[in-house]
Amino acid sequence: MASMRETLAMGEWQRVEPSAVTSGYDAPYLQRYQLELRRMAAQLRGVEVVHVNSTGVGGGVAEILTSMIPLSRWYGLDTRWLVIPPDNAYFGVTRRVHDLLQGDEGELSEHEWQTYLAHVRASGAPLVDDGRPRVWFVHDHQLLPLIEQLPRDDVKVWISHVDTSRPNPAIFQRLQPFMQQYDQISFSLPQYVPSSFDRARTPVSICPPAIDPLRHKNQPMLENEALAYTAQYGIDPERPFIAQISRFDPWKDPIGVIDAYRLIKERLPGLQLALVGALAAADDAKAVETLEVVRHHANGDTDIHIYWDPLQIDEAFVRAFQAAPQVVIQKSTREGFGLTVTEAMWKGKAVVGGNVGGIAVQIRDGITGFLVDDVEQCARRTLELLIDPELRQTLGTAARASVEEHGLLPRLLRDYLTLAIRHRGIGD
Numbered sequence: 001m002a003s004m005r006e007t008l009a010m011g012e013w014q015r016v017e018p019s020a021v022t023s024g025y026d027a028p029y030l031q032r033y034q035l036e037l038r039r040m041a042a043q044l045r046g047v048e049v050v051h052v053n054s055t056g057v058g059g060g061v062a063e064i065l066t067s068m069i070p071l072s073r074w075y076g077l078d079t080r081w082l083v084i085p086p087d088n089a090y091f092g093v094t095r096r097v098h099d100l101l102q103g104d105e106g107e108l109s110e111h112e113w114q115t116y117l118a119h120v121r122a123s124g125a126p127l128v129d130d131g132r133p134r135v136w137f138v139h140d141h142q143l144l145p146l147i148e149q150l151p152r153d154d155v156k157v158w159i160s161h162v163d164t165s166r167p168n169p170a171i172f173q174r175l176q177p178f179m180q181q182y183d184q185i186s187f188s189l190p191q192y193v194p195s196s197f198d199r200a201r202t203p204v205s206i207c208p209p210a211i212d213p214l215r216h217k218n219q220p221m222l223e224n225e226a227l228a229y230t231a232q233y234g235i236d237p238e239r240p241f242i243a244q245i246s247r248f249d250p251w252k253d254p255i256g257v258i259d260a261y262r263l264i265k266e267r268l269p270g271l272q273l274a275l276v277g278a279l280a281a282a283d284d285a286k287a288v289e290t291l292e293v294v295r296h297h298a299n300g301d302t303d304i305h306i307y308w309d310p311l312q313i314d315e316a317f318v319r320a321f322q323a324a325p326q327v328v329i330q331k332s333t334r335e336g337f338g339l340t341v342t343e344a345m346w347k348g349k350a351v352v353g354g355n356v357g358g359i360a361v362q363i364r365d366g367i368t369g370f371l372v373d374d375v376e377q378c379a380r381r382t383l384e385l386l387i388d389p390e391l392r393q394t395l396g397t398a399a400r401a402s403v404e405e406h407g408l409l410p411r412l413l414r415d416y417l418t419l420a421i422r423h424r425g426i427g428d
């Protein structure tokens with residue numbers, strides 16, 4: 001029988017080997033996970049843990065896997081990360097499926113549906129069963145139909161990272177039969193389990209995402225040091241500064257951020273805004289279009305700084321632009337989870353976030369940040385923070401403590417391994 005390694009080369013799956021940090025997971029604040037994770041890794045000895053998704057860079061899933069792979073190996077797990085061969089027509093459809101799952105109106109044409117299925121089927125065909133026991137973590141809808149081709153005896157878990165609380169019924173009806181074939185499915189938040197999902201047939205669990213505290217971009221940074229960095233990119237360190245770091249996507253509401261900035265600027269004329277969103281994800285064609293709309297809306301205002309060049313926006317850049325502003329905004333109108341919020345909170349920042357999805361779960365309004373429902377509220381809360389350093393400090397300190405408690409990667413690895421072990425039949 002052909003080995004998986006040979007057949008993968010045929011199928012052109014990309015094997016991603018992240019270069020993230022591979023030591024230091026024994027830091028004091030991560031100690032509480034050590035024993036449990038070591039025991040779990042021992043229970044999975046001889047089993048390969050495979051993560052599959054649709055892109056190696058850009059977006060929250062790639063972000064998690066970039067760190068999840070080294071962390072898993074650190075605990076002795078045999079693990080790998082595979083990315084489906086790219087295809088523009090397929091990515092166009094999966095982008096649309098994403099929007100439909102988050103509640104957009106409309107329907108896929110039969111041609112689009114077939115484009116989606118055909119690419120997953122053609123790509124999945126070479127993933128033959130070489131008899132090696134595996135646990136498959138299939139991330140997001142792009143790969144959902146892959147279930148048809150995964151070996152029968154392996155453990156198969158589908159992990160949804162988007163807000164499916166009110167999915168478009170037509171797309172959900174089409175996708176649900178695939179979901180129900182998995183051994184287990186996982187959502188980021190309890191409210192994302194669609195009400196029509198048959199939980200009696202397929203068990204559902206909740207695994208909120210998490211960040212890797214050892215990644216360069218998640219290292220704390222003094223505001224002054226960060227401001228010296230952002231000054232190189234045109235931000236005046238002497239004037240008030242707010243930022244949103246997010247893909248250019250209508251759901252992230254960059255237009256609303258500009259409108260809020262304009263309202264605040266009436267009171268604080270020196271205010272500067274940075275919108276940072278690398279055009280990196282191979283499956284995010286809509287970002288270019290959104291960027292154009294945002295630029296047009298900025299209307300030449302030289303205090304609105306828009307950064308999109310993926311060569312420029314590396315980890316150091318994201319780190320500094322999350323640490324330098326007095327206030328970080330994430331004014332999404334839909335948000336699967338919002339790792340950017342976790343990252344800024346971990347840096348001790350007061351975040352003003354849209355009162356939706358994962359942001360509303362992460363931020364306790366008035367305690368670890370502020371939740372806002374519209375542009376006016378966003379402007380009011382941001383201004384409140386801009387003029388009150390003590391309030392910023394209080395919320396920021398509480399924000400960091402909250403991430404330490406719930407939002408760090410070893411907790412998520414434990415959540416995933418719990419599912420793997422349960423379905424391998426070797427659980428407690």
Ligand code: UDP
Binds near residue numbers: 061247277
């Ligand atoms: N990100 C980045 N560069 C950017 C914008 C975002 O590296 O220009 C990262 C960000 O730090 C975060 C992830 O991409 O880790 C975005 O995850 P999130 O859950 O906030 O949103 P998603 O893109 O998955 O909708």
